[in-house]
C-alpha cells in the first residue's frame with residue numbers, strides 16, 4: 001500500500017519542495033521608481049494581496065547608488081558592469097516602496113506572480129507581462145535599465161539577505177489574517 005502510494009506520487013507533476021526550505025517564507029519586493037511614478041502601486045499590490053500574501057513590512061525610501069550596489073550585489077557578476085550601471089541609474093531616479101511578503105513558498109510564488117525579467121517576453125497574467133512592455137533591445141538602444149515594475153527576491157538565501165538589508169527586526173510584524181483561517 002505504502003509502495004503503491006509512493007509510486008503514484010512519483011507520477012504526478014507536483015513541484016519538488018526542497019525539504020530543507022521552510023514552507024512558510026518571507027520575500028522582499030520593491031516597487032521600482034517606474035511603478036511608483038506611474039501610480040500603479042495599488043493595482044500591482046492587489047495581485048499579491050489577492051493571492052493571500054501577508055504584508056509584514058513596508059517602507060518608502062529613496063536609495064543611493066551605494067545602497068543599490070548592496071541590494072544588487074551579484075548583478076555585475078551575472079550581467080556585467082554596464083547593466084549594473086543602468087540598473088543603478090533607474091533604481092535611484094525616484095523613491096521605491098519596499099515590502100516584505102509572507103506566505104506559502106513565498107519566494108517562488110511571488111516570482112511566479114511577478115513574471116520573467118523582460119516585460120516583452122513575460123507571460124500575460126504576470127505583473128511584468130501585464131503592466132509593462134519594455135524589451136532588452138530598446139533598453140540597450142537607449143542605454144537604460146529594463147523597466148519592469150517590481151523586484152522580487154530570487155531565492156530564499158537572497159530573500160534573507162535582502163530583508164535584513166532593508167528592514168530591522170522591529171520593522172517586521174506578526175499578526176493573523178483571514179487567509180490563515182480560510183485560504184491556507
Ligand code: UDP
Pocket residue numbers: 075078079083086087116117136139144145146147148150151152154
Ligand atoms: N536588468 C537590466 N538589463 C538586463 C538584465 C537585468 O536592466 O539585461 C535589470 C532589470 O531591471 C532586472 C534587474 O536588472 O530586474 C536585476 O536582474 P535579475 O537578473 O536579477 O532579474 P530579476 O530577478 O529582477 O528578474
Ligand code: MG
Pocket residue numbers: 152153154
Ligand atoms: Mg534578481
